[in-house]
């Protein structure tokens with residue numbers, strides 16, 4: 285190996301080894317990562333002091349904290365748009381189908397089974413009741429009968445049940461099955477916008493960049509239908525003030541409108557004493 289210089293160090297690192305003989309894909313990813321990281325250092329003229337700040341930052345990201353028992357690496361990849369870039373690359377193949385999206389950190393295994401049509405959580409005093417009508421079909425329009433549909437969302441204040449002790453277990457989490465025609469209805473509340481937890485290193489980065497930490501209101505879905513890969517997505521609400529500035533950059537075209545109902549006869553028919561909302565959406569599963 286010749287004497288190392290600023291000009292040859294990148295190639296020296298990439299070629300140090302069997303050049304992908306043991307693991308070609310790893311070497312491909314590694315080579316590109318090294319190339320881009322070195323280019324970044326050259327571009328910003330990164331000092332050793334700044335590099336040390338970066339090391340300490342990565343250490344803090346990996347350290348468990350109050351909001352993230354596994355640390356904040358996942359959250360940071362979301363807030364840097366890295367998670368979304370991989371989703372966009374993968375979803376590129378699924379033309380004409382509902383958009384994929386990230387699962388997020390608050391999916392929990394063991395969701396309780398709920399009957400088609402059931403209420404999925406407790407309607408709080410400030411919550412707006414919402415009746416969801418969904419249909420699930422493949423890209424040829426064939427209904428997906430008896431598909432398993434996992435649904436989870438925060439309450440109207442933007443809290444998932446695991447984030448607040450006063451919320452009942454499994455509040456607004458449920459596993460449904462579509463009927464023979466691929467239909468699923470459930471009763472819920474309009475989910476609140478919520479900030480990602482900002483007490484840790486990710487939050488301090490957002491603050492120093494003048495970025496807000498809000499996610500636009502959404503409902504999470506995972507659809508498991510025979511003959512299809514498991515499909516994960518998020519349904520966003522157009523009325524959210526954060527729909528065009530979501531902090532993890534995952535809002536694309538899958539946005540829905542809710543319709544308000546405040547007519548006395550309709551309220552009576554639903555047994556409600558406050559206005560309610562409805563939405564309809566047909567999922568096309570790749």
Ligand SMILES: [Fe+2]
Pocket residue numbers: 388390502504
């Ligand atoms: Fe979420």
